[in-house]
Amino acid sequence: MDFQDTPQLAVFRSDVKIWLEANATRRTDKLHMGMEGDTAFQEAKDWYKKKADNGFACLTWAKEYGGAGLTSLHEVVWTQEVENYRTRDAHFVIGIGNCGPAVMHFASEEAKRELLPRMASAEDVWCQLFSEPSAGSDVAGLRTRAEPDGDNWILNGQKIWTSGAQYSDYGVVLTRTDPTISKYRGLTLFMIDMHQSGVEVRPIKQMDGGGHFNEVFFHDAIVPDAYRLGEVGGGWTGALTVLMSERLAISGVQPTGFPQFLDLVKSLELNGQPIANDPIVRDQLATWYSQYAGLQAVNKRMLTAVAKGGIAGAEASLGKLVGAVMNQEIANFACQIFGPAGIVQDTELSPEQAHFQQQVLFSPGVRLAGGTDEVMRNILAEQVLGLPQEPRADKGIPFQDIPTGSA
């Protein structure tokens, strides 16, 4: 055990520090930058282009696909260093982190060389189209149909909770190609051109007022068979491959709200007293820090395993569950500490530019997106601890005969 970088990583870290210092603005606070709005989108595109031009985009991808040909550990070093700067580094995580691996695994060599470099530099933006109104936690219950038509497939149906669809040039879409066989075997994965008349994107207004997600409707949308990712009927395996690849990508990114809370405790005075003197605040700080530090250390253990040639395991589910819950609890606690004025959500009047009020309203979504708390617990219980599944009403029967609850 030791805390040292290997010599190669130490050199890389130093290169990254120098480049960031010259090309990005240091952050003075730990508030995360908002992801919404056209300005944010354009800033993010410009930043990714700059990274790509200087060899810092998609560090783990091969160079011929627009990456830097480095390891996951380089990616981690980058993540650690870039945290100190005001960059829009996290903007295209889903496109690059989820769609990227799908294309990498399943697309033809020609398509990969054409599409991946443009994805890496954010010249093209991608979205992932899995969830549907009746297929959330049970995503394999999705109903968007893809039917063959010569060299094409015709898509009809509806997706929901699609991040960034309004900005996307391409999507990776999971469809049902055969409803007469069991649900997991009748799925097929495709790439889709989002700029076509058969694709309609409608923003969803969230409970916090934001509009990060969309509904996407397919009305006879056309997908060439060359855009198929994997075998017909192999969509579920493909989707799992994507979700597995995602684990390492997001494991260091999951927000906990803790750094912001620590800043608050260090800086805020109420009633003429630092809140750091309040025993209730101190007790909570210790509890959350022990969890936050635990997540950091879990991540370091995972990276140790990856460095030794292992793969990321259940750490992402663990991190998602702990981080999402902590994020909500911290936000609520902070607003309670503020007293009656905690209700005021005003970037001028509220501490930390109303970060905690915003998080009270946004955090319920974090506990749902990318797998709910309950799905995370099922993953940990079944896949890590080996506990048996619940009896199910959808096993061993054709998809079209599974009860749906709708008449």
Place this chain on the structure above:
Amino acid sequence: MNLEFSEEQLFIRNQARNFLSQECSASVVRSVLNTDVPFDRALWQKIVDLGWTAMSIPETYGGLGLGYLELCVIAEELGRSLAPVPFSSSVYLATEAIKSWGTEPQKQHYLPKLATGELIGTLAMNEGLGSPSIAAQVLEGKLTANKIPVPDGDIADFTVLTARDEQGCVGLYLVDLADAGVQREVLTSMDPSRSQARLVFDNVPVQALGAAGETQLTELLDRVAVLLAFEQIGGCQAALDMGIAYTKERYAFGRAIASFQAIKHKFADMYVALELARANAYYGVCALASDAPDLPLAAATARVSATDAYYFISKENIQVHGGMGFTWEFDCHLYYRRAQLLSGLIGTQPIWKETLTQRLL
């Protein structure tokens, strides 16, 4: 960055696990729990014979000269097996204190005998309810004190002890417990598989442990916090495994109760608590072994995390067992009791949370 044990350390851990699974079954733990016997002498002798008491002692004093990374994998297995022996008192507390701050003659006198198990030591720091405060007084080399509770105070040959000198300064002292001025009283505790005593000292001769004072006591407790965290996560893992095994076998409503989400989500939360505690303990021992500047914060974090996890996992293990978990016959209460013991041994959760916060801010 490397936060895993080496092949050699894992080998030591596996050997310890195999040994304890044979020599320290639940019936061994119960033989101490159910009787007035303070610890299992036969098991203790075997542990001594394996060299575990000598591990962290330098070779010049008759030890094996190994480090914290080797000691903590043993700690994890002792915690897993609920070993009813005075290992934490003698090795983490007494040996560590003498090794670190003893004078040369003190090291030469005590360390070889601690290594061979000829002497058992402990630390007497508590003086009744509340966070540890020190009224014990040393005047002209003689100690007057009332220490309660002292872990293994009834069986230890000597103790390291906190007391104030004529000027009121806190120091660490060495006290021979065979002295006529020492009264020992065995206490009833929540975990009778490990013994607790009251020690009353009336004008007992003592010697200062080197020049050790308050700072050294804090350093000592930080190191012990990390080692105890490994005992705690060992116990956590055993209790979690026990609950999983039972609920896979136990049927209700026509199916294994482990298939109910109400049960398996509990296990997911137990697993999360354990993995956070384990990762914090690993980080803590890495900081300890490399004497990193953030050791104080890492130690407090490992302690808080492991104490939370063991309480949570040991109580939920009872819950998933249903009524059987509440019986004397089932082993659930052994872990629950041990969780209580370990959470108090060097200061309870409010004390360590406050310590963590002070170090963080």
